[in-house]
Amino acid sequence: MLALGIDIGGTNARAAVVEVATGRLLASAKEAWTDRTPENVVSVVQALVSKVTAGHELTGVAAGVGFAGMLRGDVVVNAPNLGWRDVDFGGPLSAALGRRVRLVNDLSAAAWGELKAGAARGASDSFTVFVGTGVGSAIINDDVLLSGATGVAGEFGHTKVLADGGRLCGCGEHGCLEAYMGGAKLTEWMAESGIAGTPADLERLALEGATPAKGLYDFAVGHLALAIANQVTVLNPAVLVLGGGVLLRCPGIIKRVTTVVMTRASVTSRSGLRIALAELGDDSGLVGAALLGR
Amino acid sequence: MLALGIDIGGTNARAAVVEVATGRLLASAKEAWTDRTPENVVSVVQALVSKVTAGHELTGVAAGVGFAGMLRGDVVVNAPNLGWRDVDFGGPLSAALGRRVRLVNDLSAAAWGELKAGAARGASDSFTVFVGTGVGSAIINDDVLLSGATGVAGEFGHTKVLADGGRLCGCGEHGCLEAYMGGAKLTEWMAESGIAGTPADLERLALEGATPAKGLYDFAVGHLALAIANQVTVLNPAVLVLGGGVLLRCPGIIKRVTTVVMTRASVTSRSGLRIALAELGDDSGLVGAALLGR
Helix, strand or coil: CEEEEEEECCCEEEEEEEECCCCCEEEEEEEECCCCCHHHHHHHHHHHHHHHHCCCCCCCCCEEEEECCEEECCEEEEECCCCEEEEECHHHHHHHHCCCEEEEEHHHHHHHHHHHHCCCCCCCCEEEEEECCCEEEEEEECCEECCCCCCCCCCHHHCECCCCCCCECCCCCECECHHHHCHHHHHHHHHHCCCCCCHHHHHHHHHCCCCCHHHHHHHHHHHHHHHHHHHHHHHCCCEEEEECHHHHHCHHHHHHHHHHHHHHCCHHHHCCCEEEECCCHHHHHHHHHHHHHC | CEEEEEEECCCEEEEEEEECCCCCEEEEEEEECCCCCHHHHHHHHHHHHHHHHCCCCCCCCCEEEEECCEEECCEEEEECCCCEEEEECHHHHHHHHCCCEEEEEHHHHHHHHHHHHCCCCCCCCEEEEEECCCEEEEEEECCEECCCCCCCCCCHHHCECCCCCCCECCCCCECECHHHHCHHHHHHHHHHCCCCCCHHHHHHHHHCCCCCHHHHHHHHHHHHHHHHHHHHHHHCCCEEEEECHHHHHCHHHHHHHHHHHHHHCCHHHHCCCEEEECCCHHHHHHHHHHHHHC
């Protein structure tokens, strides 16, 4: 059986035909845009779908769409990277593709892909944390994605590490975990502190004991690790999936998170817990969207 | 339509016939035991159920059982107050009552009662925090109780307030929120610090600015409030329900929690959030168990 997945980022879209049983991509294509209006994005996606579906039998198959933004049903409430607010995207896209579409948050799609075809395969309950440019998470309980009352559950990056104040986050608030640990903000903080390079460079310096690198690293990673341990306690997942560019390039962070989770999560939640690195890389969202769309 | 609820604590049991539409108790009874063996508890419950069901038509109606302990299906994995470990309680109870039974954690039952007939009525998504002797929580997403992979989701009281060490908790670990904020442990901590009385006395002293009361209070309440705000961010509930003996007797804690949630939870999760005090008192678990049992 085949499924159709679409992944819409800030600068480009991907589409793929996915084999449901395995999560394997049978055909995929990618295209960037300069004109980021909803009309143009719809037509870019339409062309991609025509390309990947050629030669595959996908009549009547709904498309799953992973979208980097805040959604409410078919409507994109806010997509900062595209500059969209309150755009009915699902309706026009469905009309253009001649099939039903299901929009889901990109991180939820990625978590679903990892659950069904990646690091958490075989489980029904996962907590997935991605640390890349930003920090995000998705919660799956008993094979259901937790959406929350208004569809914004999983905003783990905007939990606060301090009771008051703290560094300014991209969301406009102060003291968010993402304001310290998200790649974009961490790099800013490093620059302000006279530390050149990437988070991986910070890790190398910190593990050598260099100041001020060690201070920044211990603060950011310590809060990330404790916050993840506490979510494991509250959510009781079978698998904790760790992914995203920053995490996957910083083995020291993975190690610290693992140690803290296995000592500071509650005994009952950590016994039997599996901690796994995301396996599908850039394809997780595409695969997950396809499988969710069916 | 009628439902049958049972609430089993450490020293007594209650049973009630509940009107499904309103959550109202039509008949209820309570009995304490000195012999806490499973066999005796079954027979106490059997007698209570005979008493409350007399004159009501409950043929074929399953019983919902709220239980103060860790459960796996019909088995009580651990009930410290009863001294039970790995006891098949559901099987014998079902045989004795001549009806199906469904065992649920007492806090989940209470949260369900508040959702269907109390403070969160009308909502489908709630995060319920009880601060009494201990600290517990339950998460409901889209009318489903979050159970977690091994049935221990919601152990909010055992999230850690510190990366290392901290006060000893009843669970055997150090630094749990419950080790500071749970009524039993908070009272111990007060006594060690030379402060007599209850958490309500601590609140009065702290709000007058007395030392060391203010230090203890600010530490415990500050961590409770931030931890709740962060769960609101991650879970995106429609209603945050606050209950339990300590919270309901300490208006200052309610006020602090409300302020911190409305300033430190993410903007998207706190807009539209309703914060409500538990309304059903000691009946919440009984009502919730009855409604879950159906």
